[in-house]
Amino acid sequence: MSRAGAIVRAVRAAWPPVLMLVVMVLAGELIIRACDVEEYLVPAPSAVLKALVDSRRELFGSMLTTASAAMMGMACATVLGILIAILLSTARLVQRAVYPYMVFFQTVPVVAIAPVLVIWFGPGLHSVTICALIVAIFPIIANTLTGLLSTDPALREMFHLYGASWWSTLWKLRLPSALPNIVTGMRIASGLSVIGAIVGEFVAGVLQGNAGLGVEVMIAKRIGRTDLVFAAILAASALGLVMFGAINLAGHLLLRRWHASERN
Amino acid sequence: MSVAAEISHGTGVSVSITSVSKVYDGDVQALQSVSLDIPAGQFLSILGPSGCGKSTLLRIIAGLDEPSTGEIRIDGVLQRPGDRRTGTAFVFQDAHLLPWRTVLRNVEVPLELLGTPRQRRRELAMHAIEEVGLADAIRRYPAQLSGGMRMRVSLARALVTRPKLLLLDEPFAALDEFTRQNLDEQLLALWQHTGMTVIFVTHSIAEAVFLSQRAAVFSRRPARLLDDIAIPLPANRTIETRSDPVFVEIARQVQQVMKGQVDE
Ligand SMILES: Nc1ncnc2c1ncn2[C@@H]1O[C@H](COP(=O)(O)OP(=O)(O)OP(=O)(O)O)[C@@H](O)[C@H]1O
Ligand SMILES: [Mg+2]
Numbered sequence: 001m002s003r004a005g006a007i008v009r010a011v012r013a014a015w016p017p018v019l020m021l022v023v024m025v026l027a028g029e030l031i032i033r034a035c036d037v038e039e040y041l042v043p044a045p046s047a048v049l050k051a052l053v054d055s056r057r058e059l060f061g062s063m064l065t066t067a068s069a070a071m072m073g074m075a076c077a078t079v080l081g082i083l084i085a086i087l088l089s090t091a092r093l094v095q096r097a098v099y100p101y102m103v104f105f106q107t108v109p110v111v112a113i114a115p116v117l118v119i120w121f122g123p124g125l126h127s128v129t130i131c132a133l134i135v136a137i138f139p140i141i142a143n144t145l146t147g148l149l150s151t152d153p154a155l156r157e158m159f160h161l162y163g164a165s166w167w168s169t170l171w172k173l174r175l176p177s178a179l180p181n182i183v184t185g186m187r188i189a190s191g192l193s194v195i196g197a198i199v200g201e202f203v204a205g206v207l208q209g210n211a212g213l214g215v216e217v218m219i220a221k222r223i224g225r226t227d228l229v230f231a232a233i234l235a236a237s238a239l240g241l242v243m244f245g246a247i248n249l250a251g252h253l254l255l256r257r258w259h260a261s262e263r264n
Numbered sequence: 265m266s267v268a269a270e271i272s273h274g275t276g277v278s279v280s281i282t283s284v285s286k287v288y289d290g291d292v293q294a295l296q297s298v299s300l301d302i303p304a305g306q307f308l309s310i311l312g313p314s315g316c317g318k319s320t321l322l323r324i325i326a327g328l329d330e331p332s333t334g335e336i337r338i339d340g341v342l343q344r345p346g347d348r349r350t351g352t353a354f355v356f357q358d359a360h361l362l363p364w365r366t367v368l369r370n371v372e373v374p375l376e377l378l379g380t381p382r383q384r385r386r387e388l389a390m391h392a393i394e395e396v397g398l399a400d401a402i403r404r405y406p407a408q409l410s411g412g413m414r415m416r417v418s419l420a421r422a423l424v425t426r427p428k429l430l431l432l433d434e435p436f437a438a439l440d441e442f443t444r445q446n447l448d449e450q451l452l453a454l455w456q457h458t459g460m461t462v463i464f465v466t467h468s469i470a471e472a473v474f475l476s477q478r479a480a481v482f483s484r485r486p487a488r489l490l491d492d493i494a495i496p497l498p499a500n501r502t503i504e505t506r507s508d509p510v511f512v513e514i515a516r517q518v519q520q521v522m523k524g525q526v527d528e
Contacts, residue, residue, distance in 0.1 A: 158360065
């Protein structure tokens with residue numbers, strides 16, 4: 001009964017966007033065919049689908065390459081971001097001195113930084129991973145910092161009253177209460193890390209083995225296969241969605257018992 | 265220092281407050297030369313208009329804030345700022361539990377911070393939880409409890425270290441009348457069988473008279489001690505106590521003192 005109810009509710013929630021998608025795809029197909037648009041300018045949805053199916057092995061391999069850079073970048077950004085946020089929340093003077101530059105650094109586009117990374121680390125996985133890290137780290141730092149600085153003052157006083165050390169206050173109080181913020185930061189970072197990896201691949205990607213999706217896009221573009229460009233973009237979006245979904249699921253499992261955002 | 269000794273069933277401590285004044289930020293005077301001597305094991309209530317400085321006084325006794333002038337002695341020992349006041353527990357107006365911990369693990373927090381071994385921690389926490397009548401709820405999370413149950417957990421957490429001095433700042437103010445009376449009776453029973461000293465801040469005259477042996481009434485800000493009223497009711501207090509002529513007379517008397525503060 002409740003399961004059937006859940007299905008009904010899911011269908012009810014899902015039909016408007018699904019219908020929208022079908023209408024858009026059909027309209028695209030019709031307009032492109034009717035106007036006889038050149039394939040290399042805008043490929044019809046059916047052409048993109050065909051490219052997706054024909055090159056599925058290649059695209060899947062590329063997706064794995066990009067995924068590993070994005071996930072590694074994401075993992076490093078999470079660990080490093082949390083550590084930096086702890087440092088900033090502990091030393092207010094450091095926070096005041098450093099934070100403005102971090103905000104500034106955050107506005108510098110990765111594409112501009114990527115060539116420098118290639119000079120330092122050479123083209124390939126390292127540089128691409130660092131690109132993903134650079135775009136993913138700021139939301140994690142900013143959100144974790146907010147969480148660490150908004151610990152319930154009464155609880156901090158209680159910990160103080162029982163002589164809690166800095167370390168146990170951090171571990172037993174401040175980090176767990178910042179967890180919802182950390183998850184929010186990671187959620188934002190998950191999509192960004194894929195973008196960072198692909199942009200990194202534009203500049204620092206290499207052609208050997210399974211090239212990443214960014215490289216795939218560049219090559220497809222160069223040989224005039226716009227349908228393949230679009231297929232690669234779809235694969236990149238799918239990757240972003242999978243990463244976002246994974247973080248969401250992890251967040252849900254961690255927070256469902258106690259945090260209002262994940263209850264029900 | 266042995267933890268077992270620290271948390272063994274102790275009798276209360278005496279608290280002596282001598283000419284304590286508090287000025288916030290140079291101009292808000294919250295306390296004006298307050299002196300009070302509280303013998304070991306006494307149950308004292310503090311009454312006064314909102315914003316007069318009751319919480320300030322309680323926080324100074326707990327060592328969470330420093331007096332501008334004057335001194336606090338506990339069992340004759342002068343308290344210096346920054347001293348750890350082991351043996352003191354504080355209950356806030358709201359429960360302030362750690363939402364990511366179950367009831368049992370919440371009550372264990374003070375023991376964890378004091379370094380009590382795991383096994384002993386469990387035992388003491390279970391005992392404290394039984395004392396407040398929540399044995400059925402040990403595995404639940406705070407979000408799954410009612411307001412009254414949360415406050416009980418907060419009380420158990422304060423009692424788990426067997427404090428010699430229990431400070432409560434309007435602990436049951438947010439609860440409905442029925443739950444509040446129920447908790448009042450439980451607190452009274454706990455005080456009777458532990459012998460600790462209790463200082464209880466409240467807005468409710470009936471609650472103060474019902475619970476305590478003595479009521480200190482403060483003036484509007486800056487708080488001065490207006491009246492110090494002994495409450496010669498029998499130790500064993502029940503629902504009937506509230507219609508006892510002594511109860512009614514003292515409640516009237518306190519009312520009279522408080523009224524002057526509002527009309528002035
Ligand atoms: N940290 C602070 N800085 C500046 N002023 C403060 C601070 N804490 C309290 N005050 C001021 O001191 C006065 C007394 O505050 P306090 O919280 O002790 O009152 P209270 O008697 O507990 O009031 P209530 O019954 O409403 O809880 C108030 O005017 C308040 O604004
Ligand atoms: Mg108060």
